[in-house]
Structure formats: C-alpha cells, structure tokens
Amino acid sequence: MQQQIISITAIASISPLGNTPEAIWEKYLDENHCFTEHVLDHKKTFVAKLDSDSEQVVADLTASDSKYKFLDKSVLYAMAASRKAMQNAGWTQNDIFGINIGSSRGATDLFEKHYQEYLKTGKAQTLSSPTTTLGNISSWVAHDLQSSGPEISHSITCSTALHSVLNGVAWLRAGMADKFLVGGSEAPLTDFTIAQMRALKIYSNVNNYHPELVEWPNRALDLDKKQNTMILGEGAGVCCLEIGKKANSLAYIEGIGYATEVLEHNISISAEATCFQKSMKMALQNTDSSEVDVIVMHAPGTIKGDLTEYKAIEKIFGESLPLLTTNKWKIGHTFGASGILSMEFAILMMQHNRFVGVPFAKAQIQTKPIRKVLINAVGFGGNAVSVLLSL
Template structure:
C-alpha cells in the first residue's frame, strides 16, 4: 500500500457493550451472549444489545423528535458513530466522508410498515424515507453535522469491510483526509429469522433440551460411566453457535445485532490504534445461492492480495468470518491452509459469542483484532483445539465474506 492509513478510533454497540473496557471484559470471559426471544413463532436464540446499550439507544431516540421514527439499524449506527467521532477528536468543522452500510437495512421498521399496509391498505408518509438503505449514512451525517460525502451500500455480510475499502480508496485518491466507515445491523425480526431457518442454517442445538436434561441427570447419577459423545452433546449445548468447530454435523448460525464504525485518516497519526497494512478483495462464481466454493477461492485471492507485501510468518492472528455453518467455516479454514500451509497463525472468531451481525460483522472483527493487539492477548474459541501460541500480536488478518462470494481481507498492524 503506497500510503499509510491510520485507524484513529473504533466504537461499537453490541451484546458485548459499548465501551472498550466492558467489551474487552466480555471477550475475556467464556460466556456467550445468547438469550431466548419469541421470533418466527417460537423461542429463538439471538444476541441482543445489553441493558446499558439499550438505554443509550433509547436516550438517543428521545433526544430529537425526528429520531423517533428511525429504525434501530440507524440508531445503532448513530450511537457508535458519535463515540468514534468524539474519540478521534474530530469536529463538525472537519471535512470527512461517511460510509456505513447494512446487509438488511431497516428490517424491523420495514416489516412493521408492511404489516400496517396489509391491515389498512395505506402506507405511512415516512415509510419509504425511513426504510431506504441510504438513510443510515444520511442520518449519521445529519447527527454529526458532516459536510463530506456520504455513501451507503449492501454487500451482504462483508458490507462493513467493503465500507473500509471505500474509505481507503477515497483517502488514497486524495479526495478527503478522513473517513468514517463501518456497518450496522438490527436483524432480530420474525421475517429475518424465518429466512435463515428457510435456508436451514439457523442453530437448533438448543431445541434438544429434553434430551440434554436426561443426559445431565444420567451424568449426575453415574458420572464415571458417561461416554465421550454425551460430553460432546453437553458442551455443544453450552455453546449453541459452533463457529470454528470444523467437525460439527449441523449448521449453527445465530443472529446478533449491533453496529461498529472506525475513523480512518491518511498518514501515520500519533493517536492511531492500528494501521491498515494490506487490503484484499475477490469475488467468485456462485456454486449455490448461499455458498462459496469448496476451498473458498475468493478468500484465497483476498488473503493473498492483502498479504502480497508481507511475509506469512509475520501474521500472528486471523480473525475468521466463520459464521457457524458447516460449509462456511470449513471452506474458509481450507482457504487459510492453502495460503499459509501447515504453519498457521492463531485462528479465532467472535460469532460463537455474539452471533452473526451480518453487515456489521466485519467491523466487529476489526474491533476484536485491535483489542487483542492493544492488550497483547489472544481471545480464542473456548471449544476449539488449543493452538500454538505466538509470542506477540503485532499483525492480524481479518476476513469477511457474504452471500455472493464477495470476500474481503484486511491486514492490520501496530
């Protein structure tokens, strides 16, 4: 990369919390964030915002009468952007671009408006402007009083990292010196969950509670005689999203909600949290409507592009996309082994803990990578095989991909 890009702040609002100390503390424990909520006509495991984050969103919604009609995806983006903006020391006098995307956009509000239309035959005046995908960046720009360019897009689950690519491109082209980029998603709605179930990728491990209760009782009655398969079942129930479990026999994706954004600036800044050392991207022909190839050719290409000026041995960690599906996790792992051979970096993901946040997930992974570099501590997947530790965490590769085989890989360094 010909010009250094600094990440001068990053902020998120998610089931992990909304400030770096709380988020890191939640990453450090081995608990997941999933709770049951009634969606798609049944109790469904999802990862919702924590209580404090919900209060922040509610205060934001009440702070301006215009904000009361906005979708959660917009409010989440505004909350995260305010914090990133303030932490970077930016002001409304700065000229900066905004690119915050979403895979699904205003799902909750759109479903409510459509249901009302079915019942009354009429659409509300604000039904269209509050559900267009572009209103996320537009409202963030309004809230931060930005005068720079604003962009919104959906590139499925790699949306946030494509936003980062856009920001890098604008900065390197000299069209602006600062760019706010990221993704936001509020997908915990009946129809969105139903769509994931229709694809047969949503986790149903928790539905085996009666069987597991019997196994637990049997274990208490005679713990010495319990077989390994019983232990496996009990462990799987403790972690219903089996992201980066390469031997799972069923899909275990679970949805989460939240937003994450970061501030990009051209040059090597003193307040930089990390530097963008390499970027990679690729798209491949679809073998199936929702899948990538058996060895994730798109990931192989995107990782090689991001690493073209880097010795592979220098990469300490890869934060995988790993959505918790059988094919998705395994094909990404195969792509990593194709690129790195037998000497793999430490591998991890955060979806076993917070679920898949669709268009926000890539930036959530960037945040995880930066936190690991700041604290010089690897956060692994509790049920994954123990990996050979690295002495340092100075370079982290972050992967993201979505429906359509649109992979992005970002190499970060301290």
C-alpha cells in the same frame, strides 16, 4: 506496490458486548456467550441482543431529538457508534470527512412494521419510504454529526462493513478526502429475518439439541460439528480512517484484499473458498505470511462456511498457521456489521497483546507479541474481503 499508509484513529461499537472498550474487552475475556432465547412460531431459538447499557444509550439517543423516534434501529445503532468514534478521534464539526456506513438488511424492523400496517389499512405512512431506504443510515449519521462530506451507504451482504473500509481507503488514497468514517450496522432480530435464515437450514436449532450445543449454541470454528449453528446478533461498528501516519492511531491498515467467485449456489462458496484465497493473498502482497500473528475468521458457525474458510487459510499459510479465532460463537452473526466488529476485536487483542480463542476449539498458545492481524469477511455471493492490520 507500496501504498500510502492509513491510520485508524478511533473505533467504536454498540453490540451485545457493550459499548465501551473496557466493557467489550471484559466480555471477550469471559467464556460465556451473549445469546438469549427467542420464541418464533411457538418454537425456541437464539438471538444475541444489545446489552442493557447499550439499550439505554440508544434510548437516550432517541430522546435527544424528536425526529429520531421515527428511525429504524439500524440507523440509531450507527448513530450511537459514530458519535463515540468521532469523539474518540478528536474530530469536530469543522472537519470535513466522508461517511460510508452500510448494512446487509437495512431497516428490516421498520420496513416490516410499515408493511404490516399497509396490509391492514391499505395506506402507507408519510415517512415509510425515506426511513427505510438504505441510504438513510449514512445521511442520518451525517445529520447527527453535522458533517459536510460525502455520504454513502451500500449493501454487499455480510462483507458490507469491510467493503466500507475498502471504499474509505480508496477515497483517501485517491486524494479525494483526508478523513473517512466507515463501518456497518445491523438490526436483524425480526421474526421474518430469523425465519429466512431457518428456511436456509443454517440456523442453530435449540429444539434439536446435540449435547455440545447446550453450553455453546453457536459452534463457530468447531470443524467437526454435525449441524449448522449460525445465530443472529445485532449491533453496529464504525472506525475513523485518516490518511498518513497519525500520532493518535490505534492501528494501521497494512493491506487490503477482495475477490468474488463464480456462484455455484446462492448461499455457498467453493470447497476451498477461492474468493478467500484471493482476498488474503492480495492483502498480504507486501507482507510475508509468517508475519501474521492472528486471523479473525468470518466463521459464521455453519458446517461449510467454517470449513471452507479454514481450507482457504491452509492453502495460503501452509502448515504454519497463525492463531485462529472468531467472535461469532459469542455474539452471533451481525450480518453487515460483522466485519467491523471483527476489526475491533483484532485491535483489542493487539492493544492488550493477548490472544482470545474459542473456548471449545483446539487450544492455541500465543508464543509471540500480537503485531499483525488479518480479518476476513464474506457474504452471500462469494464476495470476500480481507484486511491486514498492524500496530
């Protein structure tokens, strides 16, 4: 069934890549990663932090309102990206639009600080609860933008941002809104969060180097790697959705798909990623698979995660695979924000008509214009989302 078209009229982000389309695209074109060393339990590990320009954007934002100094980074990142997206879309305070910005972890840093203070003093600060609830991301974005539409925040692990896109599309197609601001934000670079990932034995281990990890510590899309290499990154991304075909659209949402599979383990999906097969098939129900030029994979850099998604793609596309890429080798896994950053990557490749692959993966040659890109995301629980974009 053909659905009413959805236009993406702006997309904006703040991440280790920067906070402007020009800076972000320039970073994508070089073959250097954005990881820096971080010491945890007297051992070195890797993280991907905001670049210095983006840190200044956040500092300026905090200085713009005295109330903002009490907010978590996940909220501030979302606010910074949302300001830019709204400006780029030409939306004003007179426009009524919904907001759905989610997060996998939410106010991790602030929650941990409040809890540590409670352990020391036996008292909780007045604002410790309202500033650490997940819903405060969208509510503070609404406050900052002075919007008057519905506000939603949710957490569906690492596919959160793409679930926000699904939700925005549903509101628009249901006629309940004409415009929606959707995305995800994550600030997970805390010792406790990193320790949790290391406990799962999926984090890249700088203290147990294989030779190939020296240059590229996250081996996303290396299907022959012998150890897990996930690395955490931070950032936020949002896009402006509008119902109908707009003159200022950057891209169109041509198809959406979603699926959940029965859990075999808390962190795993099936050997051939049944959830991804279903979500991709749904997203492509009105499109021949041969029309897809590029797939931006979820590919977190884990052995099973990368391989099972690849097998799912083979099941759907057969021997004629589209060009395959991911950005996690460069900026790490930004949890709930990762899907929207992948959408931004897809839009940039379509705008510049240039495929950007993974430097250590098998070389792939672009032979035709990039007109349609499929984006995948999945999280703990096997909750896959696929979004098909077109120019």
